[in-house]
Amino acid sequence: MSATxxxxxxxxxxxxxxxxxxxxxxxxxxxxxxxxxxxxxxFLIALPLYASGAPGWSWGSLFAAVYVTGGWExxxxxxxxxxxxxxxxxxxxxxxxxxxxxIGQVLDGALLIVIFATSGALEAIATARTAxxxxxxxxxxxxxxxxxxxxxxxxxxxxxxRIGDTVLVRPGERIGADGRVLDGAxxxxxxxxxxEPLPVAKHEGDEVFAGTLNGTGALRLTxxxxxxxxxxxxxxxxxxEASETKAPTQLFIExxxxxxxxxxxxxxxxxxxxxxxxxAELQSxxxxxxxxxxxxxxxxxxxxxxxxxxxxxxxxxRHGVLVKSAVVxxxxxxxSAVALDKTGTLTEGTPRVTDIRPLPGSGLDENALLQLAxxxxxxxxxxxxxxxxxxxxxRHLAIPVVEDFTxxxxxxxxxxxxxxxxxxxxxxxxxxxxDHPAATAVADLEEDGRTAVLVLADGTPxxxxxxxxxxxxxxxxxxxxxxxxxxTVPVLVTGDNPRAxxxxxxxxxxxxxxxxxxxxxxxxxxxxxxxxxxxxxxVGDGVNDAPALAAAHTGIAMGRAxxxxxxxxxxxxxxxxxxxxxxxxxxxxxxxxRLVLQNLAIAGGFITGLVVWDLVGNLPLPLGVxxxxxxxxxxxLNGLRLLADGxxxxxxxxxxxxx
Numbered sequence: 001m002s003a004t005x006x007x008x009x010x011x012x013x014x015x016x017x018x019x020x021x022x023x024x025x026x027x028x029x030x031x032x033x034x035x036x037x038x039x040x041x042x043f044l045i046a047l048p049l050y051a052s053g054a055p056g057w058s059w060g061s062l063f064a065a066v067y068v069t070g071g072w073e074x075x076x077x078x079x080x081x082x083x084x085x086x087x088x089x090x091x092x093x094x095x096x097x098x099x100x101x102x103i104g105q106v107l108d109g110a111l112l113i114v115i116f117a118t119s120g121a122l123e124a125i126a127t128a129r130t131a132x133x134x135x136x137x138x139x140x141x142x143x144x145x146x147x148x149x150x151x152x153x154x155x156x157x158x159x160x161x162r163i164g165d166t167v168l169v170r171p172g173e174r175i176g177a178d179g180r181v182l183d184g185a186x187x188x189x190x191x192x193x194x195x196e197p198l199p200v201a202k203h204e205g206d207e208v209f210a211g212t213l214n215g216t217g218a219l220r221l222t223x224x225x226x227x228x229x230x231x232x233x234x235x236x237x238x239x240x241e242a243s244e245t246k247a248p249t250q251l252f253i254e255x256x257x258x259x260x261x262x263x264x265x266x267x268x269x270x271x272x273x274x275x276x277x278x279x280a281e282l283q284s285x286x287x288x289x290x291x292x293x294x295x296x297x298x299x300x301x302x303x304x305x306x307x308x309x310x311x312x313x314x315x316x317x318r319h320g321v322l323v324k325s326a327v328v329x330x331x332x333x334x335x336s337a338v339a340l341d342k343t344g345t346l347t348e349g350t351p352r353v354t355d356i357r358p359l360p361g362s363g364l365d366e367n368a369l370l371q372l373a374x375x376x377x378x379x380x381x382x383x384x385x386x387x388x389x390x391x392x393x394x395r396h397l398a399i400p401v402v403e404d405f406t407x408x409x410x411x412x413x414x415x416x417x418x419x420x421x422x423x424x425x426x427x428x429x430x431x432x433x434x435d436h437p438a439a440t441a442v443a444d445l446e447e448d449g450r451t452a453v454l455v456l457a458d459g460t461p462x463x464x465x466x467x468x469x470x471x472x473x474x475x476x477x478x479x480x481x482x483x484x485x486x487x488t489v490p491v492l493v494t495g496d497n498p499r500a501x502x503x504x505x506x507x508x509x510x511x512x513x514x515x516x517x518x519x520x521x522x523x524x525x526x527x528x529x530x531x532x533x534x535x536x537x538x539v540g541d542g543v544n545d546a547p548a549l550a551a552a553h554t555g556i557a558m559g560r561a562x563x564x565x566x567x568x569x570x571x572x573x574x575x576x577x578x579x580x581x582x583x584x585x586x587x588x589x590x591x592x593x594r595l596v597l598q599n600l601a602i603a604g605g606f607i608t609g610l611v612v613w614d615l616v617g618n619l620p621l622p623l624g625v626x627x628x629x630x631x632x633x634x635x636x637l638n639g640l641r642l643l644a645d646g647x648x649x650x651x652x653x654x655x656x657x658x659x
Contacts, residue, residue: 025128032073036114036121039070043114050107063101066110070117071097095265102290115306122325141211141232145169145176148220158210159227169219174211178225181206185410186217187382191343193231193495193518193544198351198383198451198467201410201426215382217409234520260301268293271615291619295610295627304599304631307639312592312647319648320576321585322559328571331554332537333589337529338482339522339548341540342494342501345558345579346479346508347469349541351383353391354450355466357441362462367397369463373455375400375417376424380407384453387467388424412453420457427454427464436461449503468500471507474580474657479508481583481655482537491529493522495544522548539582541566556582580657588651592642599635606631 027033046062071094078091094116097109145158148166158176161167166182169175175188187199190212199215202208208221210230227233272289276282309326316323323329343349356366364372374392377385378399392399402415412425423430427442431454438461442452450466472478483489491512494501501515514525522540526548529536538545538552546565549555557570558577567573574581610627613619641647 027125030121030124030128032117032121032124035069035073036117039066039114039117042066042069043110046110047107060106063106063110067097067101067113070113074116074120141227141230142174142176161223161227163223163226165223167221167223169208169214169221171214171216171218173214175208175214175219175221177210177221177223177227178230179208179221179223181208182220182222184217184219185408186219187215187409188219189213189215189383191542191544198469203410215409216407231518264293264296267296288614292611292614295614295619296607301600301603301607304603304635304639305596307636308592308595308599308642309639311640311642312588315643315645315648316572316581316585316588318645319581319584320574320578321581322573322575323585324571324573328554329589329592331535331589332572332586333593335535335537335554335586336486337488337534338486338490338537338539339493339526339529339552340479340490340510341538341542341545342492342496342504343469344541345539346475346492346504347471349469351387351451351467352470353387353465354468354470355445356391356463357445357466358463359438359441359461362457362460364462367395369455370395370465371397371400372417372420372422372457372462373424373453373465375402376405376413376415376422376455378402379405379415380413382407382413384451384467385413385424388453388465421459423456423459424453427452430454430456431461438464446499449500471504472579474578476508477657478579478583479510481580481657482586483509484656485583485586485654486537488534491525493517493525493548495522519544519547523551526552537582537586540570556585580652580655583655583657584648584652587654588642588648591647591651591654595639595642599638602635602638603631606634 028037042062042065046059046066049059049062075091075094078094082091094113097112101109141158143157144155145161146153146168147156147161148168153168161177165177167176167179169186171186181202181204183204185201185203188202188208189199190209193209193212202219207224208219209232210227211232225231268289271292272285275285275288306326309329312329313323313326316329323332340346353370356370358364358366358369362369370388370392374389374397377388379402380386389399400417402417405413405415407413408425408429410426411429412423414421414423416422427438431439438454441464442454445452445464445466448466450468453465453467454461455463455465479490489512490510491514492501492505492510493514495517496515498513498515501513505511505513514521517525522545526536526538530553535553537554537556538548539556539558540546540549541558543565545557546569549557549566549569549571554572555570556572556574557566558579559567559573559575572585606627610619
């Protein structure tokens with residue numbers, strides 16, 4: 001059944017009316033952010049006073065406030081951890097900062113406090129943003145649904161729907177529950193669930209999902225799953241579960257530092273207590289112990305580690321990759337397998353006309369065929385229609401004025417174009433089983449993974465258009481680079497149909513194709529790879545990729561068209577959608593790790609030399625402080641080398657991708 005359309009409803013229009021606004025935690029609603037901001041502000045006020053030689057009371061009181069505002073929370077958390085017989089790194093940093101202040105190194109101590117308070121605040125913000133996005137995902141499902149009863153219809157909250165209820169979904173509305181079509185025909189945009197780039201035709205007997213967007217037809221469906229068990233609800237549950245069960249992240253140096261710090265504290269206490277038991281002088285013993293604590297302090301090791309990681313993060317950010325933490329930067333270099341989504345990751349995520357095939361005897365060339373189709377499709381809001389119109393505009397073709405436009409959901413459109421009745425749409429529906437040469441052209445296109453669109457003029461097939469999601473120019477090179485870096489060819493995980501997935505995989509050199517996957521299937525694929533001993537990097541962009549992004553060792557989201565949930569769940573975001581930056585940031589992470597080890601060797605050499613001097617000889621405290629600070633400056637400057645554009649270029653060279 002067709003209906004005359006005067007003005008098609010914009011996609012998502014109805015959804016915007018029924019979907020609640022996204023709930024987002026304000027940054028300063030988090031106590032960690034408030035305390036870190038206060039500590040940073042006080043430090044920035046005190047620093048110029050200290051540097052300019054102002055009276056000690058002026059900057060001393062401000063630095064004291066920095067210690068309190070930035071240090072009390074990690075200090076308290078560290079004491080709580082100590083009750084559980086765990087020596088927390090943040091507590092050690094607070095102790096080290098207080099020790100530095102005790103011997104006059106107030107600035108150094110305050111800087112450590114600010115660094116760790118800021119780090120804790122960023123972690124709290126990232127956690128809150130992820131929680132916001134998970135909650136916001138539930139808003140994809142409409143707040144209400146139209147339930148059909150024996151007496152007519154009623155609007156009810158979607159959470160009150162029960163299995164077996166019959167629901168009416170009007171054009172432009174979001175579907176309120178997982179179910180099966182009883183009656184009607186339409187196209188449903190289910191990219192949030194399957195990642196498919198094009199709306200899928202739905203007819204009697206087809207399955208539909210809550211949160212997906214209905215097109216131009218009305219559907220009557222029966223509810224098959226309770227709202228709490230819908231696919232969209234299970235995506236939320238999987239993201240939360242994966243985030244909670246993922247192994248706690250920790251920098252490599254932190255694992256060493258905990259043991260080292262325990263030994264350092266024990267050695268400092270022994271160096272102070274033991275000589276006193278043998279009658280040593282209190283002042284000189286205390287001075288030696290404090291000197292030992294300063295020169296052996298893990299502060300130098302931490303500062304030897306963080307500048308390279310932060311420099312690499314800043315460099316990646318300048319080149320369009322947002323890496324969310326130092327832990328993520330380190331983990332990127334550890335990946336040994338890659339899982340790639342298809343739509344929006346390897347492809348642009350937008351359908352394009354790839355083939356224009358006039359049929360013999362039609363009297364049309366490519367441009368004339370495209371003009372007819374574009375004229376008929378111009379009033380439509382369907383993604384395929386926009387692709388046809390865009391193709392005509394790209395060729396600078398004039399789009400003719402049309403009359404008597406009608407649209408039949410699941411079939412296509414019909415309009416009068418230049419006096420001819422033109423129909424554009426589904427070959428299966430328009431041919432209706434007729435044996436025609438057009439069927440051969442349609443089969444050829446579908447065999448190649450294209451979506452075939454048939455064009456009829458006055459009831460006679462005149463041509464076929466092929467439409468597909470266009471592959472990114474750098475997709476093949478990126479796939480090859482990731483294979484070189486990890487030693488194994490990436491795996492393609494997609495919700496799209498197997499034929500389209502296989503065709504694309506051949507173009508980029510992927511042999512392991514897993515198509516038709518729902519979100520939970522993508523998680524299973526990632527976990528299967530990890531069970532074989534791999535550390536998996538998942539790259540995706542949609543809501544349906546979010547559980548896999550959370551479950552993987554490391555997740556990267558494509559940022560330009562990525563869903564909010566994918567962007568918040570991922571560990572890193574490719575802001576400019578340049579796929580080639582993915583292997584580059586992996587290579588940069590590996591370079592960073594090598595430089596960190598280099599810095600640790602330098603810092604360790606200085607610490608060893610100064611500690612031996614203090615234990616065997618008589619290391620003056622000022623010289624110990626100078627040696628300690630000097631080593632910190634050296635490794636800090638060494639780490640800053642990763643800020644240079646040359647570091648990114650060298651990482652790009654490591655991938656084998658041309659500049």
